[in-house]
Amino acid sequence: MFKLIEEVVMPSLETFAEMEYNGLDVDVATLESVGRELSTKNMDEEDSLYSCEGIEKTDNLSSNHDLIEILYTREGSLELYPPDRTAKGSPSVSAPTLKLLLEHIDEELKSRE
Amino acid sequence: MSKWKHRDEGKQISKRVVASKSTEELLDSKKFLKGLLGLRKSEKLAKTYIQGTKKAIEYNGKNKIFVDFRFDGTSTGRLSCAAYTAKKAMGVSFHTLPRTTEDNIRSIFIAPPKQSFIAVDYAAMELRVLAHVAKDGNMQNAFNKGVDLHTYTAKLLFNKQNISKTERQIAKTVSFLIVYGGGPFNLSETMGIPLRRAERIIDNYKNVYPAVFEYMEFVNDFIRTNGYAYTIFGRRRNLPDVGSRNKTVVNRALRQGLNFTIQSTASDILLTSLLGISRRFKANNLSARPVATVHDSVEVVCPDNEVENALEILYDEMVNYPTIKEIFNIHFDVPLAIDAEVGRSFGDGKEIRFEDGKPNL
Numbered sequence: 001m002f003k004l005i006e007e008v009v010m011p012s013l014e015t016f017a018e019m020e021y022n023g024l025d026v027d028v029a030t031l032e033s034v035g036r037e038l039s040t041k042n043m044d045e046e047d048s049l050y051s052c053e054g055i056e057k058t059d060n061l062s063s064n065h066d067l068i069e070i071l072y073t074r075e076g077s078l079e080l081y082p083p084d085r086t087a088k089g090s091p092s093v094s095a096p097t098l099k100l101l102l103e104h105i106d107e108e109l110k111s112r113e
Numbered sequence: 114m115s116k117w118k119h120r121d122e123g124k125q126i127s128k129r130v131v132a133s134k135s136t137e138e139l140l141d142s143k144k145f146l147k148g149l150l151g152l153r154k155s156e157k158l159a160k161t162y163i164q165g166t167k168k169a170i171e172y173n174g175k176n177k178i179f180v181d182f183r184f185d186g187t188s189t190g191r192l193s194c195a196a197y198t199a200k201k202a203m204g205v206s207f208h209t210l211p212r213t214t215e216d217n218i219r220s221i222f223i224a225p226p227k228q229s230f231i232a233v234d235y236a237a238m239e240l241r242v243l244a245h246v247a248k249d250g251n252m253q254n255a256f257n258k259g260v261d262l263h264t265y266t267a268k269l270l271f272n273k274q275n276i277s278k279t280e281r282q283i284a285k286t287v288s289f290l291i292v293y294g295g296g297p298f299n300l301s302e303t304m305g306i307p308l309r310r311a312e313r314i315i316d317n318y319k320n321v322y323p324a325v326f327e328y329m330e331f332v333n334d335f336i337r338t339n340g341y342a343y344t345i346f347g348r349r350r351n352l353p354d355v356g357s358r359n360k361t362v363v364n365r366a367l368r369q370g371l372n373f374t375i376q377s378t379a380s381d382i383l384l385t386s387l388l389g390i391s392r393r394f395k396a397n398n399l400s401a402r403p404v405a406t407v408h409d410s411v412e413v414v415c416p417d418n419e420v421e422n423a424l425e426i427l428y429d430e431m432v433n434y435p436t437i438k439e440i441f442n443i444h445f446d447v448p449l450a451i452d453a454e455v456g457r458s459f460g461d462g463k464e465i466r467f468e469d470g471k472p473n474l
Contacts, residue, residue, distance in 0.1 A: 004347050007440050008385050009184060015391040015403060016182045023177035024404055026170055027223040027458065034217050035163040038155055045152040052145045061152065070145075078142045083127035095150060100124070102146050103305075104131045105139050112136060 054078065067093040071101075162218045178222075180405060189373050190348045191380040192406065220460030224414045229455050231420065232462055233427050235409040236450040237262060238379045239292050245445045246345065246374060247328035251321060256447035263288065269321040270314065279304075287318050291325060292375050294368030332371050342370035345443060346381040379409060382437060382449070387411055389436030393426045401426075412459065420455060424465065424472040427453065432470075 049061060054077030059066045068091050070077045082091030083100045131139065169178045186193025224230040240262060244252040255265040267276040267284035276284075283304055290299055301311035319326050336342050336355050343349045350373045354366035387406060390413075394401045401415030401423040411431075415423045430436060431451050437443050453472070454462025466473045 002347075003440065004381065008381070008388055012384060012388045012391075015387060018391075018402065019404055019406075020179060020182060022402070022404065023173075023179040024222050025225055026166060026176045026178055026221055028170070028176055030217075030223070030458070031163065031166055031170075031221045034221055035159065035167075037217075038159045038163060042152060042155050042159065045148055045155065049145060049148045049152065052148075053141050055145070061149065062156075067149075078138075078145060079130075080142060081123070081127040081130040083124045085123065095153065098146050098150055101127065101131075102143065102150075104124075104128050105143050105146070108128075108131045108134075109136065109139055109143075 064093050158218060162221075166221060182406075188350060188369075189380065190344075190350075190377040191408070192384070194405075194407075217460055220458040222459040223457055228414050228416050229420050230458055230462065231413040231415065231423060231427065231453065231455050232459060233411050233413070233431060233451050233453045235379070235383065235431065236452050238382070238409045238449075239375050240288055241445070241447050241449060242375050242378045242382070243288075243292055243325065243328075244447045246378065247322075247325045248446065249322045249324035249328070252325065253447050259448075266318075266321065270317050283314060287314060291318070291329070292372060294371055329371060332374055333367050336367055336370040342373050344374050344378045344381065346378060346385075346441060348377050348381065350377070382434070383409060383411070385437045385440065386430045386434060389430040389434075390427060392436075393430060394423070397422065397426070399423060399426075421472055421474060424453060424455070424467075424474075425470060427451070428467055428470050428472070 046061065049055065050057065050059075054074065055070060059070060061067065068082075071080050071093060072078075072082050072091050080101055082097065083104065084092045084094075084097045086092050086094075134142070166178060170176055173179065180194050183193045222230075237256075240252070241256055243249075244256055251269070252262070255262045258265075263281050263285040264276050266288060267280045268274060270284050270287070271280055283300075283306070286300060286303055290296070297308060297311040297315050300306070300315065301308045304311070306314075332342060336352055340353060340355055341349050341351045350370065352366040352370050354362050355370075357363050357366070383406065387403060390411065391403055394403075399415065399419050399422060401413055401419050403411055404414045405412040411427065413423055413427065428451065432449050434443075434445075434449060453465040453467070455465055455474075456462035
């Protein structure tokens, strides 16, 4: 351990100090274009979600409350059953739960082929 | 317990509800769920990396981000890094940058004009370390032959020559589960296979790489007796939890200990190589300099005319590890290997192959 500290860690500090001091160059043009691409992608994805059956224009897709309605409770929307709940007992809309729902759907679709 | 029971019930009802729907409805639901997951992912990317970098640039007053490397950020001795700004939650952590080139996030980090960005990654580092410390002849054989370890493992595991993608993935998952301390349960969860089958696969793995399991037993016994684990570099992690009366706590401590002996060794190999690299750059009067290190990789920026020279040094220090031999007198039973990329930015690198230590530019 002492050897590691004396002969590797301590002498490395200079290298790390230089790395921290110099930082990393960022290309603002690429940053902007990657950012734009991402936000266009986001908007496209959002648009296609709103075109799904039973989703209303007033729904907020980042609100858990609205998602619970869309996925589970509202008549005429997806009307699935929550496979999992949060610690407080409300239906979960977390990523693992959504993946679980997808799994169930895939299994079912496969069995129908 | 009740939560698990409830979860199980929820799953059953969910399956029944799904079964009662028409195919068309299910396809609609599938489209929505997939879209929602995708949206969440890209929103997170945009927020963490694009907004984060923009904020950091604004704060720094120049087109740069600064990173804070921490030697004491993890209990395994692995380096960690955080955004370096006076205000928290500003900037990005370099270590969590997504690997996928799909969204090109990495390409926002560039080399200055007329300079190149070199990214060198240790290939399958932790499994090489495992093969070395466990002294497993079979696994060492795979690395010495230079074949793809996971295909090799799958061939032995399933006892056949033609391996499907899924079988290779299973072999890969088992290998990493061993390193990170998982069991049949984790295997069946991650690969979506029945628990019984997962158990059989892991039992088979014991026959394929017996020394790996002997090593695990050895480490576990050592931790139980001494209350700590150590690595070949002399790093030590105390694991007082091993004395607990709670079985879950003890098992966690054993898992952490085993993982520590491998991950920490891998991290120290990189750290020592990095020291050698920066010393050699300076001794050779190169302006090449390391700009970051992420887990098993080193990122270097250098003037275009130094690329060849820098790559040679990187290759020698990382693959032939003279600095590790000199300081610790450690000789690995398996060859170390690297993947190198050179480009203008972190993300757009072109793969470089080496022949006898010389880069094929």
